[in-house]
Amino acid sequence: MTLVSHSQAGEIANYLAQDDPKMLSGALLVDANLPPFFTDEEIPRLVAAAQPAVAAAKKDPEKPANRQLISTSEGFTEAHKAFHKVVWPDTVPVRVMLSEKTPFDGSPEDAQRWREAAASFVHAASNRSLVTAKGTSHEVPTERPDLVVKEIENAFAAQH
Missing domain, CATH: 3.40.50 (Rossmann fold)
Known part of the structure; x- marks a missing residue:
């Protein structure tokens, strides 16, 4: 495949x-x-850059795109530290x-x-x-x- x-x-x-x-x-x-x-240096940069959009999304959490963004942001750091180790x-x-x-x-x-x-x-x-x-x-x-x-x-x- x-x-x-x-x-x-x-x-x-x-x-x-x-x-x-x-x-x-x-x-x-x-x-x-x-x-x-997704390095230890890059992950916090991505989290910080997304914060304004995540905050705005939380004001209208019923909108599908906002739900996706909110969901993606939760646990982002841990998930991407693990992803960085994938080979x-x-x-x-x-x-x-x-x-x-x-x-x-x-x-x-x-x-x-x-x-x-x-x-x-x-x-x-x-x-x-x-x-x-x-x-x-x-x-x-x-x-x-x-x-x-x-x-x-x-x-x-x-x-x-």
């Missing part, structure tokens, strides 16, 4: 790959959360697709850390590759589905 994940679903993909690598023949992680990004198995090939602008378009420092984490993740094994989706924001799948499909085809072709 070829797994494709975007954004926060990258966490699910990493846990799945770590826990059951034989299930996967490969993966494409599209601007996905990767363990190297992608060397037996599962993976392609990492980054958006050009990253999810941190408004924060050059966090955007650079996002890129560095992806590069670190990719360089950890020879069966990993990195591609940047030029001209895209974090919403790569909706902005450039053609690029995502092309990389899925490339991942699938590399497995056979």
